[in-house]
Amino acid sequence: MITSKKVYHYINSPIPIIDPTFWQLYPVHMMLIIATDENDQDYRDSFKDELTFFRQTPYSIDVIGPGVSKKAGIRTLLSRPEFKDIPTYAFGDGNNDLPMFDVVDHTVAMGNGLQPVKDAAEFVTTANIDHGIVNGLKHFQLL
Numbered sequence: 001m002i003t004s005k006k007v008y009h010y011i012n013s014p015i016p017i018i019d020p021t022f023w024q025l026y027p028v029h030m031m032l033i034i035a036t037d038e039n040d041q042d043y044r045d046s047f048k049d050e051l052t053f054f055r056q057t058p059y060s061i062d063v064i065g066p067g068v069s070k071k072a073g074i075r076t077l078l079s080r081p082e083f084k085d086i087p088t089y090a091f092g093d094g095n096n097d098l099p100m101f102d103v104v105d106h107t108v109a110m111g112n113g114l115q116p117v118k119d120a121a122e123f124v125t126t127a128n129i130d131h132g133i134v135n136g137l138k139h140f141q142l143l
Contacts, residue, residue: 002034007059012129031063054096056114062096071099078103091136092117093128108136 008015022028033043036059043053043061052069054062074090077083088104090097093113101107101120109121110132118124125136137143 002036002059004034007034007057010057010059029068033061033063034059035061054094056094069099070097071103074100074103089140091133106140
């Protein structure tokens with residue numbers, strides 16, 4: 001049986017406090033489905049035009065709305081004149097990060113990242129809990 005505790009331990013994060021009224025007070029930009037990979041296609045088939053699914057761990061799937069992505073946010077920023085011709089970098093560890101790798105100049109995978117992210121990256125840094133961001137920035141002489 002998959003438990004919330006197992007999912008959040010896997011991603012090295014605390015279990016969030018559940019507020020049953022959150023969705024009534026704030027916009028929801030992302031959800032997490034706790035499920036094994038045997039359920040992936042069922043979700044995709046049922047909501048194919050309404051939601052996007054990214055398998056992030058063996059125990060969970062990230063769910064976002066259509067057109068909502070890191071890639072879309074980066075494109076919005078890069079469309080502004082003050083960001084024209086500035087080198088861009090993206091750090092990622094999960095499948096949801098792959099689309100943003102398409103729109104930046106330099107891609108960095110975290111050492112704890114999924115293999116497809118590492119394969120797509122220009123550089124693989126150390127794990128997120130082992131100074132991965134700092135080491136990636138140092139690699140590109142940004143620190």
